[in-house]
Amino acid sequence: MRPAENIEKVIKNTSIETSAKTDKAVLEDIVEAFGKSKRKESAITQPSIWRIIMKSKFTKLAIAALVVIAALIAISQYGGSIGGTSVVWADVVKNTEQAQAFTYRERETQKYGGETHESERQCYFSTEYGFRMDNYKNGHIAISTFTLPAEKALIGIVHPMKAYSRKNLPETEIAVHQQVGPKYIVKLFTSVEYKELGRKIINGVEAEGIEVRDPSIGRTNFPVTSFVGRLWVDVETSYPILLESEIVGDHNGPIEIKTVTDNFQWDIELDAGVFEPNIPADYTLMKE
Amino acid sequence: MIEDKLLIWKFKRGSSDALCRIYEKYKDNLLRLASALLNDTAATEDIVHDCFVNFAQSSQRLKTSGNLKSYLAASVANRARNWSRARKRREATGLDEVEPIVSSSKRPEQWIIYNEQLKQLNNALEQLSYEQREVIILHLQGGIRFRAIAKLQGVSINTVQSRYRYGLNKLRSILDSEVRL
Numbered sequence: 001m002r003p004a005e006n007i008e009k010v011i012k013n014t015s016i017e018t019s020a021k022t023d024k025a026v027l028e029d030i031v032e033a034f035g036k037s038k039r040k041e042s043a044i045t046q047p048s049i050w051r052i053i054m055k056s057k058f059t060k061l062a063i064a065a066l067v068v069i070a071a072l073i074a075i076s077q078y079g080g081s082i083g084g085t086s087v088v089w090a091d092v093v094k095n096t097e098q099a100q101a102f103t104y105r106e107r108e109t110q111k112y113g114g115e116t117h118e119s120e121r122q123c124y125f126s127t128e129y130g131f132r133m134d135n136y137k138n139g140h141i142a143i144s145t146f147t148l149p150a151e152k153a154l155i156g157i158v159h160p161m162k163a164y165s166r167k168n169l170p171e172t173e174i175a176v177h178q179q180v181g182p183k184y185i186v187k188l189f190t191s192v193e194y195k196e197l198g199r200k201i202i203n204g205v206e207a208e209g210i211e212v213r214d215p216s217i218g219r220t221n222f223p224v225t226s227f228v229g230r231l232w233v234d235v236e237t238s239y240p241i242l243l244e245s246e247i248v249g250d251h252n253g254p255i256e257i258k259t260v261t262d263n264f265q266w267d268i269e270l271d272a273g274v275f276e277p278n279i280p281a282d283y284t285l286m287k288e
Numbered sequence: 289m290i291e292d293k294l295l296i297w298k299f300k301r302g303s304s305d306a307l308c309r310i311y312e313k314y315k316d317n318l319l320r321l322a323s324a325l326l327n328d329t330a331a332t333e334d335i336v337h338d339c340f341v342n343f344a345q346s347s348q349r350l351k352t353s354g355n356l357k358s359y360l361a362a363s364v365a366n367r368a369r370n371w372s373r374a375r376k377r378r379e380a381t382g383l384d385e386v387e388p389i390v391s392s393s394k395r396p397e398q399w400i401i402y403n404e405q406l407k408q409l410n411n412a413l414e415q416l417s418y419e420q421r422e423v424i425i426l427h428l429q430g431g432i433r434f435r436a437i438a439k440l441q442g443v444s445i446n447t448v449q450s451r452y453r454y455g456l457n458k459l460r461s462i463l464d465s466e467v468r469l
Contacts, residue, residue, distance in 0.1 A: 008428055012429065014409055015405075016406060017403065018315065019398060027311055031307065031344070034345070158303070
């Protein structure tokens, strides 16, 4: 070492070498801890149909697939009779159930840890081709997910990372995927106790709404202290035009999630190309 | 910095690739930092390993704001200080023999491969007080500002700057005398 006039420079620039073999072993430990941590997070949380429908981040497709199984259980518990609802709401359920293809937009504001995150999703559903969700962040597409019954596959594309993930979907899970989204929310909202909100004009359309405040609906990966969901339908067509939810809970600190689902286009024709992932050639396959 | 923000964003959303990139990007720096603070190979490796494992488990708690490099450096510094205090207690009670300054034999599983410059610098740094050493290393290798170090050490910024100045002077003198020898 040289005399110490440049001692600060020496300290800054002193290099260290590491054993590649140990590097790899340590990294494996770390990734394993990460995986366990994520599994633990998933295991301690309650399955949430609302979360699946309204907040599918799809950054971890494998976990998402597992959650869908939980959704199947939830459907068997909550679904079924819609006795007690008015004829109008029964028509809404029937219309949405019979819709072969539709699109909608979801916007979400999440306040957590002193930060506010906003995201937007554009969703496409077809009983024939499957389900596609494009997640936007700051106006740019970040993650696209495709549930493709014909290929029995769940594909996630993470654009900022130039990476994608692919998971095989069993028949049972495909059936569940056909049931999620606004179709199921409508069924869910009308099958629990709700309050009639009367009529109002939304974007020039006369709408009638209901409000539900059952925290079990808003259950997510943290304890929920309050949940409010509102469903507004076009009086003339009996199709939903607006879905709103507000979830407040505690996730190592207060958390608040507001979701607005609108811009519905019901029972339209969607081209098969919409459900073609078109993964760019330079994207790499992510390991699970 | 922008890359770090993106890495944290991806990491918080479950990306193992982002975690691997963070590891590759900062492991050397953290090993160097811990090694300079502790001058103990096994403890350095354990602390950096634990720091990364803990980091991997903290994705949900991690905030996207803040400096990732400083965050990791402070995490290592806190662990190193605890380890150092525990060593002093062990020495004071005579429970353990004092461990060698730097392991001269490379164990098969050893992570760090020491070069002469690093050994010499670490041995010189060890002759400073722990507080002086911590200020110098956190500032120069960890890239942490004096104000943040003051908060970490629970002292005033003036004290931190004094520790830095006196520590560097002493280090110069130690290294100069070694060169003369």
